[in-house]
Amino acid sequence: MSVVLITIISLGVLGALAAIILYFVAQKFKVFEDPRIDQVEEALPAANCGGCGFPGCRAFAEAMVKSDDISDLNCPVGGAETMSAAAAILGKEVSAAAPMVAVVRCNGTCENRPRVTEYDGATSCTIASSLYGGDTGCSNGCLGLGECVDACDFNAMYMDEETGLPVIKEDNCVSCGACVDACPKNIIELRKKGPKSRRIFVSCVNTDKGAPAKKACSAACIACKKCQKICPFDAITVENNLAYIDYDKCKLCRKCVAECPTNAIHMVNFPPPKPKVEKPVEEKAE
Amino acid sequence: MLKTFSLGGVHPAENKFSAGQKIEILPVPEQVSVPIAQHIGAPSEPIVKKGDEVKVGQLIAKSTGFVSANIHSPVSGKVFKIDNVLDASGYKKQAIIIKTEGDEWDESIDRSEELVKEITASPEEIVKKVGEAGIVGLGGATFPAHVKLSVPPGKTCDVLILNGVECEPYLTADHQLMMEKGDEIMVGTQILMKALKVEKAIIGIENNKPDAIKHMTDLASNYAGITIQALKVQYPQGGEKQLIDACIGRQIPSGKLPIEVGAVVQNVGTTLAVYEAIQKNKPLFERVVTVTGKSVSKPSNFMARVGTPLNQLIDAAGGLPEDTGKVIGGGPMMGKALSSTDVPITKGSSGILIMPNEIAKRAKVEPCIRCSKCVTVCPMGLSPYLLSTVSDKGIWDRAEEEKIMDCIECGSCSFTCPASRPLLDYIRLGKGNVGRIMRSRTK
Numbered sequence: 001m002s003v004v005l006i007t008i009i010s011l012g013v014l015g016a017l018a019a020i021i022l023y024f025v026a027q028k029f030k031v032f033e034d035p036r037i038d039q040v041e042e043a044l045p046a047a048n049c050g051g052c053g054f055p056g057c058r059a060f061a062e063a064m065v066k067s068d069d070i071s072d073l074n075c076p077v078g079g080a081e082t083m084s085a086a087a088a089i090l091g092k093e094v095s096a097a098a099p100m101v102a103v104v105r106c107n108g109t110c111e112n113r114p115r116v117t118e119y120d121g122a123t124s125c126t127i128a129s130s131l132y133g134g135d136t137g138c139s140n141g142c143l144g145l146g147e148c149v150d151a152c153d154f155n156a157m158y159m160d161e162e163t164g165l166p167v168i169k170e171d172n173c174v175s176c177g178a179c180v181d182a183c184p185k186n187i188i189e190l191r192k193k194g195p196k197s198r199r200i201f202v203s204c205v206n207t208d209k210g211a212p213a214k215k216a217c218s219a220a221c222i223a224c225k226k227c228q229k230i231c232p233f234d235a236i237t238v239e240n241n242l243a244y245i246d247y248d249k250c251k252l253c254r255k256c257v258a259e260c261p262t263n264a265i266h267m268v269n270f271p272p273p274k275p276k277v278e279k280p281v282e283e284k285a286e
Numbered sequence: 287m288l289k290t291f292s293l294g295g296v297h298p299a300e301n302k303f304s305a306g307q308k309i310e311i312l313p314v315p316e317q318v319s320v321p322i323a324q325h326i327g328a329p330s331e332p333i334v335k336k337g338d339e340v341k342v343g344q345l346i347a348k349s350t351g352f353v354s355a356n357i358h359s360p361v362s363g364k365v366f367k368i369d370n371v372l373d374a375s376g377y378k379k380q381a382i383i384i385k386t387e388g389d390e391w392d393e394s395i396d397r398s399e400e401l402v403k404e405i406t407a408s409p410e411e412i413v414k415k416v417g418e419a420g421i422v423g424l425g426g427a428t429f430p431a432h433v434k435l436s437v438p439p440g441k442t443c444d445v446l447i448l449n450g451v452e453c454e455p456y457l458t459a460d461h462q463l464m465m466e467k468g469d470e471i472m473v474g475t476q477i478l479m480k481a482l483k484v485e486k487a488i489i490g491i492e493n494n495k496p497d498a499i500k501h502m503t504d505l506a507s508n509y510a511g512i513t514i515q516a517l518k519v520q521y522p523q524g525g526e527k528q529l530i531d532a533c534i535g536r537q538i539p540s541g542k543l544p545i546e547v548g549a550v551v552q553n554v555g556t557t558l559a560v561y562e563a564i565q566k567n568k569p570l571f572e573r574v575v576t577v578t579g580k581s582v583s584k585p586s587n588f589m590a591r592v593g594t595p596l597n598q599l600i601d602a603a604g605g606l607p608e609d610t611g612k613v614i615g616g617g618p619m620m621g622k623a624l625s626s627t628d629v630p631i632t633k634g635s636s637g638i639l640i641m642p643n644e645i646a647k648r649a650k651v652e653p654c655i656r657c658s659k660c661v662t663v664c665p666m667g668l669s670p671y672l673l674s675t676v677s678d679k680g681i682w683d684r685a686e687e688e689k690i691m692d693c694i695e696c697g698s699c700s701f702t703c704p705a706s707r708p709l710l711d712y713i714r715l716g717k718g719n720v721g722r723i724m725r726s727r728t729k
Contacts, residue, residue: 117376117625120648122708124678127715132625133376208378 036089037061043086044075049153051076051176061086070094077154077174099193100175102156102168106142106187107203107264109163113138113217129184137216140206142166142187151182170197192247196269200245200252203266207240214262221264227256288493288518291528292537294665295520296698298619300494304458304578304585309466311589312602314389318361318593319371320346321381324632325428327353332382338365343392343569346382349417355430355633356420360571360591363387374596374615376625384593395568401469402565405477412481412564419563420633421570424555425449425460425524426616428634431556435481437545444548446479446487447533448557450502451517453492453524454617457637459574460554462587464491464498467558468505474561475512482550487512488533489554492519521619522696526551528665540692555636575599575631579640581607593630599638600627611646614639619697652705660699660709666692670699674709677716682723685716691724693717 040061048056052075054063064070070092075082080096087094113136119128125147133139144164149157156172157179159165166179166188180188187205202221206213210222223241235249236256245256245265257265323329330347340346340359347357363386370378391397407415417432437443448471452460464471475487489506491499491514499516506512515533522528527538529551536547544551552560555574562568571592578585583604590599596613600606606613606627614621616636631638660670668689676684690713699709 122651122711124711124715127708127711130714130718131375131622131711133372135625139377 034065036065039089040064040086043078043082043089045077045082047077047153047174047176049077049174049176049178051174051178064092065090076100076176100190101170101173101193101197101199102175102177102179102188103191103199103201103203103268104142104166104168104188105201105203105205106165106185107219107266108136108138108141108217109165109219111163112219113141119143125182126184137212138206138208138220140185140187140208141204141217142185147182147184148179148188151178153178194247194252194269198252198267198269199247200250200254200257200265200267201247202243202245202264204264205242207242209241213241219262219264222262224261226259226261227265230255230259288516289532290518290520291523291531291665293531293667294663294698295522295528296663296701297519298455298521298701300519301456301578301580302458302461302494303456303580303582304576304587305461305495307458307462307586309462309574309587309589310602312591312594312599314361314386314591315594315598317366317383317385317595318591319381319383319595319630320357320360320593321371321373321379321630321632322347322357323379324357324592324634325355325422325430327351327355327430329380330354330357332368332380334359334365334368334382336365336367339363340365340384341390341392343395343571345569346384349420349430353430353433355422356418356569357382357592358420358569358571359384360593361386362390372626372629374622374624374626374629381593381630396566398566401473403473405473405480405564407477407480407564409481409483412477412560415563416481416560419559419569421556421559421563422633423553424559424573424633424636425553426454426620426634426636428632431552431560434550434552435478437482437550441545442548443482443484443545443550444486445534445550446475446482446484447529447549447551448475448487448489448554449524449526449529449551450489450491450495450498450554451524451529452495453519453521454619454621454637455521456578456639457576457617458578459576459587459636461495461498463555463558463574464495464502468501470561471502471554471557472505472509472512473565474557474559476509477560477564478550478552478557479511484550485511488515489513490515490517490523490529490533492517492523494519522665522694522698525665525694525696527694540689570633573631573633573635575635576637577603577640578637579607579610579642580645581609581642582640583607590631592633596624596627596629596631596638599631600640607640607642609642609644610640611643612641614641619701620695648708649706651707654705654707657704659702659704663698663702665696665698666694668693670709670713671707673716674707674712677712677719680719682716682720686720686724690716690720 044057052060054060074097083094115135117135119135125143125145128143146159148166154172156169160167175190204221206220213220214222221243225238228236228238233249235246257267328351331350332347334346341362344359346359349356363384366383366385368382371381373379413435421431422428503514530549559570575588575590577599586603613624615624673690697710
């Protein structure tokens with residue numbers, strides 16, 4: 001009996017002693033952490049995708065609490081709603097950033113872009129692009145090995161078996177930019193989602209001159225500059241044999257889409273053509 | 287027991303079909319396309335423009351730094367254009383395209399076959415001249431030769447090692463050079479010895495070339511300080527670090543250069559180029575290229591001008607066989623598959639290997655079974671299975687810890703892997719990224 005008693009008493013005393021020491025140590029080494037960081041973190045999506053440019057949601061929350069001006073901080077995953085909720089906790093204001101979405105700027109489907117070689121190396125776009133220009137005549141286009149799809153944490157991409165190109169699931173895409181970083185060919189771009197998700201972009205990144213570009217891929221931008229000429233808003237520039245549409249200037253008039261001889265300019269989510277068209281457009285070049 | 291390097295290595299089937307084929311001088315092509323980046327280091331800067339008349343051996347692109355190399359015109363004629371053309375990897379690279387007219391050599395080049403034994407140039411002049419002649423490592427790595435000859439202050443060199451190993455299966459360019467240009471190589475060796483101020487030179491030759499070993503040993507008796515070292519056949523014995531280990535038993539510490547152990551290594555082809563540059567004033571604009579393969583009707587060794595279209599070499603060797611599955615630039619172990627044969631040969635083209643369909647394809651990739659064969663064969667003592675995994679996962683700090691930068695990319699691991707895993711592909715990816723990180727740290 002006494003053994004049990006001694007055990008209980010000695011352990012109890014030990015425990016109490018340790019508790020007292022720990023109490024003072026905790027007081028001595030106490031780190032003050034702004035409780036608002038926790039609150040802001042709560043309000044964030046907890047995706048830890050890095051789309052904001054910070055290592056994770058907690059780092060982003062810290063940055064929000066610590067910086068006076070949060071206008072250049074944005075959580076693309078949460079969007080305007082999350083940002084205003086988080087800003088409200090801090091009593092700060094945010095201007096809603098325009099929602100963005102990833103677009104794949106390559107239309108080199110198996111049909112448009114004949115294969116000229118065969119690749120049987122490691123299934124990685126980065127490795128393939130370090131070894132050679134690609135299995136088609138276009139050394140700028142999509143390699144089709146799906147590194148972007150692997151990089152996507154939001155199930156917003158898949159490889160289309162038929163075309164061999166990645167497809168963005170618009171509803172899932174949070175514009176975190178992981179696919180943009182993953183693509184060694186810089187094919188994927190984050191663009192403004194646009195009103196009613198309507199947008200127009202040049203679906204090509206080929207910087208070859210017209211003739212070789214066209215030979216390699218029937219849907220290539222041949223830098224003809226027709227789109228540039230027709231665009232009423234100066235939204236289109238042709239540089240390095242490639243047209244680019246500035247999404248801030250583009251008014252979605254769609255003139256360029258009709259003008260492009262290779263159909264390299266894509267429009268998304270527009271209703272079928274009506275006799276009357278509201279707004280002006282961008283274009284593409286040859 | 288013959289010497290070889292102490293760690294790892296493999297012995298792939300040798301398949302030296304073109305061995306013993308005399309070096310055939312390829313006719314001057316009608317048009318050459320000379321890339322401005324044919325060497326390791328900064329691309330050269332073209333100094334000719336469209337319409338300029340050039341002679342054989344005339345400087346057409348200037349080196350743009352210490353680690354860079356001059357480029358000389360391989361033909362005489364008119365500069366047709368300077369444009370971006372497809373290179374062997376399918377990317378566009380800048381090249382100088384020259385339409386050939388006749389074959390008029392620069393007057394300063396001595397075209398006689400006569401052997402000039404007496405070395406009048408001083409060590410400094412030799413290094414300078416080697417740089418001016420645009421000589422790069424002709425074993426395939428194309429590292430500018432004058433850089434290796436410039437021993438950094440505080441370091442000393444006591445032995446020159448010549449690489450006559452030709453450990454890559456199929457290739458026979460160096461073998462044939464030793465057989466036909468042995469004397470020139472010997473004088474070249476003495477020039478290099480003078481430049482490096484060393485008394486001793488060792489020429490390492492693998493035992494599968496007994497004729498070359500005998501021939502070179504006979505010749506070496508006429509030249510002071512040169513010895514021939516026969517070596518056991520083992521890949522990658524032609525790697526600098528492996529060759530030094532094999533010949534003189536010194537190991538280079540991780541991340542260091544051969545000069546750390548007092549050795550400089552040059553390829554025998556490079557040595558011949560040095561001889562020609564110093565004694566004959568002939569810059570580097572042609573080289574020996576082996577064209578070979580199991581179904582090639584006439585495996586050959588050609589002396590070809592830089593910029594000659596690959597197609598012309600393949601045609602001269604009997605044309606592209608019907609069952610061709612893959613064309614490789616270089617040897618089967620370190621060479622790269624080409625995406626087109628409509629590309630020029632460069633200073634680094636040691637061979638063109640044509641693989642028939644049945645052996646061209648990589649086998650299906652299976653999961654790693656942890657057999658550790660890759661660890662056993664790695665000549666640098668690394669763990670390729672681990673390096674490839676951490677590279678795939680992007681764990682760069684771990685890759686650096688595991689000394690990924692020591693990898694010499696010999697491909698022994700991928701060659702030996704029973705699960706056909708593309709180990710080297712991933713390690714190269716990791717090396718690229720780790721190298722970038724390390725460089726950004728020192729900036």
